[in-house]
Amino acid sequence: MSSESLVLFFIVGVVLVGGAVLFSHFVAPSFSKSPAKFEPYECGIPAQGNAWIQFNVGYYLFAIVYLIFDVETVFVFPWGVVMKEIGLRAFIEIVIFFLILGLGLLYAWKKDALKWV
Amino acid sequence: MPFNIYDFSGTTKAVDQFLYSTMSPTWAFVVELAIVGIIILLVYAVVGLYLVYAERKVCAFMQNRVGPNRVGKWGLIQTIADLIKLLMKELVVIRKADQLLFNIAPFILIIASFMAIAAIPFAKGLQAVDFNIGVFYMMAVSSIGVIGTLLAGWSSNSKYSLIGAIRSGAQVVSYELSVGLSLLAVVIFSGSMQLSVIIESQANGWWIFKGHIPAIIAFVMFLVASTAEINRGPFDLAEAESELTAGFHTEYSGIRFAFFFLGEYMNMFIVASLAATVFLGGWMPLHIGNLAGFNHVMDFIPPIVWYFGKTVFIIYVIMWFKWTFPRLRIDQLLTLEWKYLLPINLVNILVIAFIVLMGWYIK
Numbered sequence: 039m040s041s042e043s044l045v046l047f048f049i050v051g052v053v054l055v056g057g058a059v060l061f062s063h064f065v066a067p068s069f070s071k072s073p074a075k076f077e078p079y080e081c082g083i084p085a086q087g088n089a090w091i092q093f094n095v096g097y098y099l100f101a102i103v104y105l106i107f108d109v110e111t112v113f114v115f116p117w118g119v120v121m122k123e124i125g126l127r128a129f130i131e132i133v134i135f136f137l138i139l140g141l142g143l144l145y146a147w148k149k150d151a152l153k154w155v
Numbered sequence: 156m157p158f159n160i161y162d163f164s165g166t167t168k169a170v171d172q173f174l175y176s177t178m179s180p181t182w183a184f185v186v187e188l189a190i191v192g193i194i195i196l197l198v199y200a201v202v203g204l205y206l207v208y209a210e211r212k213v214c215a216f217m218q219n220r221v222g223p224n225r226v227g228k229w230g231l232i233q234t235i236a237d238l239i240k241l242l243m244k245e246l247v248v249i250r251k252a253d254q255l256l257f258n259i260a261p262f263i264l265i266i267a268s269f270m271a272i273a274a275i276p277f278a279k280g281l282q283a284v285d286f287n288i289g290v291f292y293m294m295a296v297s298s299i300g301v302i303g304t305l306l307a308g309w310s311s312n313s314k315y316s317l318i319g320a321i322r323s324g325a326q327v328v329s330y331e332l333s334v335g336l337s338l339l340a341v342v343i344f345s346g347s348m349q350l351s352v353i354i355e356s357q358a359n360g361w362w363i364f365k366g367h368i369p370a371i372i373a374f375v376m377f378l379v380a381s382t383a384e385i386n387r388g389p390f391d392l393a394e395a396e397s398e399l400t401a402g403f404h405t406e407y408s409g410i411r412f413a414f415f416f417l418g419e420y421m422n423m424f425i426v427a428s429l430a431a432t433v434f435l436g437g438w439m440p441l442h443i444g445n446l447a448g449f450n451h452v453m454d455f456i457p458p459i460v461w462y463f464g465k466t467v468f469i470i471y472v473i474m475w476f477k478w479t480f481p482r483l484r485i486d487q488l489l490t491l492e493w494k495y496l497l498p499i500n501l502v503n504i505l506v507i508a509f510i511v512l513m514g515w516y517i518k
Binding site (some may be wrong): 042043046047048049050051052053054055057058059061062063065066067068069073075076077078079080082085087088089090100101103104107108111114118119120121122123125126128129132133136139140143147153154 | 161177188191192195196199242243244245246247248250251252258261262265266268269270272273283284290291309311312313314315316317325328329331332335336339340343346347348374405406409410411413414452459485486490493496497501504508509511512
């Protein structure tokens with residue numbers, strides 16, 4: 039099958055989830071309309087405030103370091119495919135590439151960017 | 156119709172020709188899609204439900220219990236009964252939640268796992284889509300699932316869900332790197348990203364044996380990183396029951412909850428089959444170099460049995476992790492990735508490049 043048929047897998051996923059949820063709407067009972075039921079769970083006490091707050095994510099720096107390394111992975115995959123054919127030159131280039139990247143990781147490490155706060 | 160348990164490409168071709176010879180091309184295409192869709196749906200449902208059962212049995216075995224044994228023989232239809240029960244449960248939607256995102260989240264999770272299944276080679280000729288960038292595609296698609304997790308946590312408007320989702324996000328993006336780099340090891344060895352080519356390249360031995368120690372390191376790294384990526388085992392911080400109730404799916408009920416549960420097990424199946432395909436030869440029987448007699452005996456076992464055997468073995472190992480190691484803290488988790496796995500992986504890639512350069516691996 040060609041890659042266009044990936045749409046099929048998308049459709050099957052939609053049909054499975056959508057169908058089951060729709061079916062559940064018909065067979066599942068809904069008795070109680072008590073307002074407490076539709077509150078978010080918080081250990082049984084009434085929920086305090088909203089959860090959509092400004093959250094100190096703490097992994098802002100992780101996200102940046104991740105971005106660098108993820109782009110690097112994307113770069114390195116095509117290199118991996120042709121590594122065998124090119125040989126020595128590819129090896130020297132990847133050593134230089136990884137040295138620069140390693141320095142970057144070392145810098146982030148020393149700056150405590152890899153520490154969860 | 157030719158049917159050969161050792162090679163399915165004849166069967167699929169025969170079905171294709173039969174359909175195109177009996178009806179117009181448009182209809183044949185539609186019927187073909189319908190057949191594949193139904194097969195995939197069935198495989199998905201059976202694998203998902205029986206993985207849940209397997210998990211409960213393995214867990215019971217490790218904790219010296221019996222596990223489910225009442226519904227059906229050995230409790231075999233326990234999960235089907237559970238599914239029916241969950242279907243009949245009320246779907247509660249939190250009034251303060253973002254209704255649209257709350258409803259979309261399970262769709263994204265399940266669709267991502269369906270798209271990943273599309274590229275898995277189950278046996279020779281039994282692969283829906285054979286990309287020339289298969290490994291890359293699997294990585295890309297399987298990481299879409301985390302968007303579902305994040306949406307579920309954020310849209311629920313509950314603090315537990317939010318914390319679970321944020322943790323899951325940090326964890327998945329971090330471990331994504333190690334998954335990619337350890338798969339790169341085999342891409343360098345085999346010189347291709349196409350899954351079927353990678354499997355063919357293991358005809359005289361699996362990469363875990365042919366690639367010496369670096370390949371074994373890459374395999375172990377892949378197991379650890381992918382266990383973290385699917386939020387399982389000692390890394391299940393996103394749904395840490397003891398602290399976050401149920402993490403990102405706290406507010407989900409009924410069948411929507413079931414889909415999050417199913418999605419987790421299907422992700423486990425996907426990473427296990429990726430590990431089996433890339434490191435352990437997929438459906439390729441165990442071959443040792445030029446030992447013709449031994450190879451011939453191994454060829455008698457059908458490829459699909461080999462594929463499922465390896466996948467189930469890796470799934471068992473991942474379950475084993477879960478029931479033996481205590482859960483990590485979030486800072487330990489990130490330290491493990493950034494200060495141990497990632498540097499080891501980078502060095503490992505260089506070692507593999509050197510080995511390939513010198514030709515020191517078994518070709």
